[in-house]
Amino acid sequence: MLEYLLAFLIIAGGAFTFIGSLGLARLRDFYSRLHGPTKATTLGVGCVLIASAVYFSRGEAASFHEILITLFLFITAPVSAHLMAKAALHLKLASLAERPEPRERD
Amino acid sequence: MIQRLLPHPLLTPILALVWMLLANEFSAGHAVLGLVLGWAIPVFTLRFWPEPTRIHRPLTLLRFIVVVLFDILIANLAVAKLIVSRPRRLQPAFVEIPLAVRSDLAISLLANTISLTPGTVSAELSPERDRLLVHALHVTDTEALVATIKSRYEAPLKEVFEE
Amino acid sequence: MIDTALTIAFTLVGLAVALSFWRLLRGPDAPDRILALDTLYVNTIALLVLFGIQIDSNLYFEAALLIALMGFVGTVALCKYLLRGDIIE
Numbered sequence: 001m002l003e004y005l006l007a008f009l010i011i012a013g014g015a016f017t018f019i020g021s022l023g024l025a026r027l028r029d030f031y032s033r034l035h036g037p038t039k040a041t042t043l044g045v046g047c048v049l050i051a052s053a054v055y056f057s058r059g060e061a062a063s064f065h066e067i068l069i070t071l072f073l074f075i076t077a078p079v080s081a082h083l084m085a086k087a088a089l090h091l092k093l094a095s096l097a098e099r100p101e102p103r104e105r106d
Numbered sequence: 107m108i109q110r111l112l113p114h115p116l117l118t119p120i121l122a123l124v125w126m127l128l129a130n131e132f133s134a135g136h137a138v139l140g141l142v143l144g145w146a147i148p149v150f151t152l153r154f155w156p157e158p159t160r161i162h163r164p165l166t167l168l169r170f171i172v173v174v175l176f177d178i179l180i181a182n183l184a185v186a187k188l189i190v191s192r193p194r195r196l197q198p199a200f201v202e203i204p205l206a207v208r209s210d211l212a213i214s215l216l217a218n219t220i221s222l223t224p225g226t227v228s229a230e231l232s233p234e235r236d237r238l239l240v241h242a243l244h245v246t247d248t249e250a251l252v253a254t255i256k257s258r259y260e261a262p263l264k265e266v267f268e269e
Numbered sequence: 270m271i272d273t274a275l276t277i278a279f280t281l282v283g284l285a286v287a288l289s290f291w292r293l294l295r296g297p298d299a300p301d302r303i304l305a306l307d308t309l310y311v312n313t314i315a316l317l318v319l320f321g322i323q324i325d326s327n328l329y330f331e332a333a334l335l336i337a338l339m340g341f342v343g344t345v346a347l348c349k350y351l352l353r354g355d356i357i358e
Contacts, residue, residue, distance in 0.1 A: 055271075
């Protein structure tokens with residue numbers, strides 16, 4: 001039973017990671033590409049890390065430190081995405097969507 | 107006095123928990139060491155924490171976390187489907203969300219939540235800190251999107267951190 | 270069972286690394302390359318953790334944690350550089 005759960009988590013993690021990078025390679029403008037790695041890849045690696053935590057908790061000693069990396073990734077992924085979007089807006093990168101009015105910067 | 111000795115009462119147990127996870131050992135010794143670190147780190151980094159955080163409704167916060175975790179899963183499936191099936195027919199858009207929350211923590215939590223959930227990434231906060239620019243991967247009804255974000259994520263955050 | 274799953278996951282993450290590399294080389298702009306680098310960091314964490322499961326060793330956790338930390342700091346520094354032309358103000 002546990003083995004099925006592990007196999008499912010590992011494959012789901014791999015699949016989401018792959019889809020994240022597929023989005024990175026396939027979508028047509030930078031702002032759209034940003035969505036793949038921030039969401040799909042983060043969840044994919046989260047799945048793999050939880051699988052690892054479950055795998056190493058099977059014996060006597062519990063192992064939960066993978067949760068730390070998962071939490072860290074889920075906290076930092078949106079922050080780096082926000083910074084990259086901000087940098088792209090600053091550089092006035094081409095976008096498929098209508099760009100917002102440029103504002104005065106301090 | 108208590109304010110100075112224990113400036114962030116919530117941070118102490120969280121840091122202790124992080125320490126025990128890092129050591130990967132849930133023993134009494136590590137709990138004590140973690141609590142000491144959890145006490146010392148906030149005291150020595152006091153000047154980097156601009157405003158004290160108060161949580162008014164812990165239950166609302168808990169419900170918010172559950173909703174967000176669920177939405178992350180749903181959003182990922184939706185985005186994965188969009189990426190795999192029809193990358194050429196997406197309608198991306200920039201959407202501006204007027205903010206009702208004011209505190210730093212609430213704004214950053216809202217921005218992070220938006221980035222992790224339904225097909226949207228927060229891109230820029232206006233200098234007056236009253237509007238958040240959001241990029242949506244595929245959107246047909248921008249007003250509905252703004253309304254969803256405001257009612258689903260912003261309202262609970264405002265309730266928890268500002269009232 | 271787990272071995273098969275690991276092989277499939279290794280293939281998928283390997284392909285993800287290849288796609289990220291393609292984006293890193295192709296660009297076309299600096300933020301694209303930063304995004305590709307960031308994705309590569311996260312993919313590397315996945316590879317390391319999968320490898321740890323395969324050889325049944327907890328040893329690679331620290332490496333994965335460090336890559337997560339350094340990757341984030343690197344991305345932030347590069348974005349700051351693009352935004353201000355300067356990293357430390």
